[in-house]
Amino acid sequence: MSLSIHNARLLDPATGMDEPGAIFIDKGKIRDIAKGQSGPHKDARDSLDAGGLCLAPGLIDLRVKTGEPGDEQKETLATASRAAVAGGVTSFVVMPDTRPTLDDVALVRFITERARETAKARIYPSGALTVGLNGEQMAEIGLMADAGAVLFTNGDVPVPNASIMKRAMAYAASRGALVMSRPDDRALSASGVMNAGAFAARAGLSGMPVEAEWIGAARDVMLAESTGCRLLLDQVSTARTLEIVAEARARGAKVHATVAAHTLFFNERDVGDYLTYCKVNPPFRDEETRQGLIDALKRGEIDAVVSAHDPQPPEEKRLPFGEAAFGAAGLETTLAALMSLVNDAGLPLLDALAAVTSGPADLLGLPQGRLKPGAPADLILFNPGKPWLCDREHLRSRSTNSPFDGRRLQGRVMRTLVGGETVFEFAAS
Secondary structure, X not given: OEEEEEEEEEEEOOOOEEEEEEEEEEOOEEEEEEXXXXXXXXXXXXXXXOOOOEEEEOEXXXXXXXXXXXXXXXXXXXXXXXXXXXXXXXXXXXXXXXXXXXXXXXXXXXXXXXXXXXXXXXXEEOEEOEHHHOOOOEOOHHHHHHHOOOOEEOOOOOOOOHHHHHHHHHHHHHHOOEEEEOOOOHHHHOOOOEEOOHHHHHHOOOEEOHHHHHHHHHHHHHHHHXXXXXXXXXXXXXXXXXXXXXXXXXXXXXXXXXXXXXHHHOOHHHHXXXXXXXXXXXXXXXXXXXXXXXXXXXXXXXXXXXXOEOOOOHHHHOOOOOOOOOOEOOOOOHHHHHHHHHHHOOOOHHHHHHOOOHHHHHHHOOOOOOOOOOOEOOEEEEEEEEEEEOOHHHOOOOOOOOOOOOOEEEEEEEEEEEOOEEEEEOOOO
C-alpha cells in the first residue's frame, strides 16, 4: 500500500523542520517529504487530508513496565501497546523487573516474539543488569544483547555494590551496550515515601532527600568515566543531577539523562490529601526544582523524556499513603504533559518533541523518530492545543493509576501509524 498524508504541519525535531507539506508512505516507510505541498502525491494509491494537524514522528519511550510475564493482571504487552498508540507512542522499551526477571536469553526472546504476535506498537526488551535484579551477580549482558536487548538496567533499585557495578559497566562498554541506572543512595532514601522537606514533615510522611540522588549519580558517573561505559541516568528529578551529567560530558564521558513526564508536570503539593496516585519514585519535588528541570529541558540538557509507565492495580494503590505501591500509568499522558509546557511554560514545540523522538532514537540507534526518506513510517497526527479531560475510567491501560486523573490537559493524538498502518484513530465520544 501507498499513502500520501497532505495538508499537514510537518514537525521534525531532528532537522528543525516546521512547515506545511505532505508525506508519501510506501511499503511501511517514508518515501518522500514534500515541503510546502498542500495536495497529495500523485503516485499514492490512497490519500489522507490532515486538516492542518501536526504530523510528527511517533514517540519513543525508554521506560515502560508491564506485568507480562508473571503479573498480567497489571498489564500485558498487548494492553500496554493499546495505551501506547493512543498516546502517540509507537516504540517503547519494557523494563526487566517481571516475574521471572528478564535476565536470560530465553526471556528476552519471549518478549520480542510475544510483542510481535500481540502488540500494536514496536516493543524492545531491556535486560537485567544483575541476575534476578538482586545486585549480587552480573547477568549475561552479551548474550542478551545478541538476542535483542537494547539496554541494561537494574530497574528501580540501583546496584548497591560499586565493584559489581563497575564490572558490569566495563563489560557493557566492551560490547557498546547502554546501561541505564537509577541515581539513588538507598541508605538515605529507602524508607521515604515522598519528597523530603517541610511539606512531608507537616504531612507526617518520611522523606526521600535530593542528596540521595546526587550521591547515586556521582558514583555512577565516575564509574562510567573510568570504564568508558555509555550511561543513562534514569528519571533524574533535580537540576543539580543534570549539572553532574554536564560536567562529566565536558570531560568526555558518555553520560545521558532521562526525566519522567509527570516530574515535569507535578510538584510535591500535588500529593495533597495523601493522593496515592501521586506516589511515585523518584517523588515529585518542590516547585523550584520542577522549574529547574523545565529550564534544563529548554536548554537541551535532558536527552529523553519517559512515561515511567508503572501500572498498579487498585488494591495496591487504595491503601494508606505510606503503604501504597509506587508507580503511575503514563503512556497516554506523556504527550499532553509536554504540550502543557509548550502552551504554558514557553517550551518550544520542537524541543518538546525531540525529547520523545529523535533523542531516544539516537540513544538506542533506532531508524525511527524522524521524518526522513527511508525511515519507518511511524507517525502521529496530533492537535497540540486540543483540550481534554483525563478520566482514568477511559484510559486504555489495564491499570489506571494515573496522577493526571481529573486534570484538564491539552494536546490530543488524533491518529497513530506504525509502519504506515493506522493503529489508532481518535473517535470523539
